[in-house]
Amino acid sequence: MGSCLSAETRSPTPGSPCSPGFGVKKRKNSKKRLGSRNSSFDSRRDDPLHRVPGRMYLNGASEAACIFTQQGKKGPNQDAMVVWENFGSRTDTVFCGVFDGHGPYGHMVAKRVRDNLPLKLSAYWEAIVPINSASNINNSEDASFVSAEEEPSANNNSEESQSDLFQTLKDAFLKAFKVMDRELKFHKSVDCFCSGTTAVTLIKQGEYLVVGNVGDSRAVMGTRNGENALVAVQLTVDLKPNLPAEAERIKKCRGRVFALRDEPEVCRVWLPNCDSPGLAMARAFGDFCLKDFGLISVPDVSFRRLTEQDEFIVLASDGIWDVLSNEEVVAIVASAPSRSSAARALVESAVRAWRYKYPTSKVDDCAAVCLYLHSNDTNVISSASSISKLEDDDDASEPSGLGRSSTVRTGKEIALDESEAEKLIKEEDIEPGTEYSALEGVARVNTLLNLPRFVPGK
Secondary structure (H helix, E strand, O other): OOOOOOOOOOOOOOOOOOOOOOOOOOOOOHHHHHHOOOOOOOOOOOOHHHHOOOEEOOOEEOOOEEEEEEOOOOOOOOEEEEEEEOHHHOOOEEEEEEEEEEOOOHHHHHHHHHHHHHHHHHHHHHHHOOHHHHHHHHHOOOOOOOOOOOOOOOOHHHHHHHHHHHHHHHHHHHHHHHHHHHHHHOOOOOOOOOOEEOEEEEEEEOOEEEEEEEOOOEEEEEEEOOOOOEEEEEOOOOOOOOOHHHHHHHHHOOOEEEEOOOOOOOEEEEEOOEEEEEEOOOEOEEOOOOHHHOOEOOOEEEEEEOOOOEEEEEEEOHHHHOOOOHHHHHHHHHOOOOHHHHHHHHHHHHHHHHHHHOOOOOOOOEEEEEEEOOOOOOOOOOOHHHOOOOOOOOOOOOOOOOOOOOOOOOHHHOOOOHHHHHHHHHOOOOOOOOOOOHHHHHHHHHHHHOOOOOOOOO
16 A cells, blocks of 8 residues: 555644645745755766665666656656666675655655665665675685574674674664654755655675665565475565554554555555654654654664575566566566566566556556566676666656555564664754754644645545
8 A cells, every 4th residue: 555645545633733835934935945856966967876886776677677667647757776786896796775755855855865865874884894805704604694584604704794794884874874764854845744765775795685665666586496486585674553563662662553434455554643744654754743642763683694595686666566476476477578678577567467466546656676586598688878768757657556465574584773873862962953842843744745746545
């Protein structure tokens, strides 16, 4: 289902704390500033970051990956994606990410996170593990990533080395996500009060994989089982408000979690005394109206050591997962005519599924990244520079969704140690800027809900 609910579904009582304008002073030229399409954020076409070799953020393909997005029927395309090869100046490393924005300015938030989160992650990783020692990681049997299913090593020194490595990389993800969210809060050109984005990201270095996830976008891997059959392995948890651990945290912070009568399968997060904004996820970047009431941007971080049986990884927004199962996604990617066309084939399959399963609903924005784990000598892959590109404003067309797919892990099995995350967050220095107050939030939520872009489903 979409991320936020509009005022069309829930109308506040006149004079109540949820009514527009309650307790809030109008800011001069605020609409012009917040909605301006000529802001510095939107006009960074000449930013050197957009010309970094090995970095794809528009529809295209390379030898190792392909990416594709298609706009839905709800307004601007709020999905963003990136593949960055030779990430952090490491020749054996690639970063991938898919970001699904929501709210009035969700498209701006998603692109902001897409452009800046990888830089922060690289900086923190570099501070912990210098580039000149990266080769030592891959050549050391003691310093290897292992999946949660693997048996621990009998060697105590090996266990300690693995634990230390896990913790350093987890800290890099936690710090990068924390700082990214803090910068969004004080960003002058993008209003993130009632807008935000998910983020499903990964770093693959050699045979090792680390995944960081916030929200309900998802990562799934195609791998071979004992009978050499291709199967789907879900790498992330959809961080929805109905997960027990997520719901408990939100309720402890006075946030409310419940589903509307006309969509009982979709739990949402609401303010304590107002039926808004109705966010359909428990973690997200931005959405500062709910950050005092249980919503967090702390990623769920997991690790895995890849094997020869692992063939590819798919990162995608919920526009894909709402209408296609993990198994269907893996089958579509595996049967694509070429590696360079797999992401497009997946998105187009999702759009067709939307039209078939939900003919009366608006198709959601869809974005997919397909990362191949082994070299391919049979298919001829087009380079990113030779593939046709969409404009960053996304003028493409097509629908978006609702639907449900099961997750592999439960809330209790999430790898993130929340106590460590909370400790990191508490260490955050207070930066200058205007803090959002809860009272201001109640009114601003409803003011923004009346904007045309803020519609059910996103």
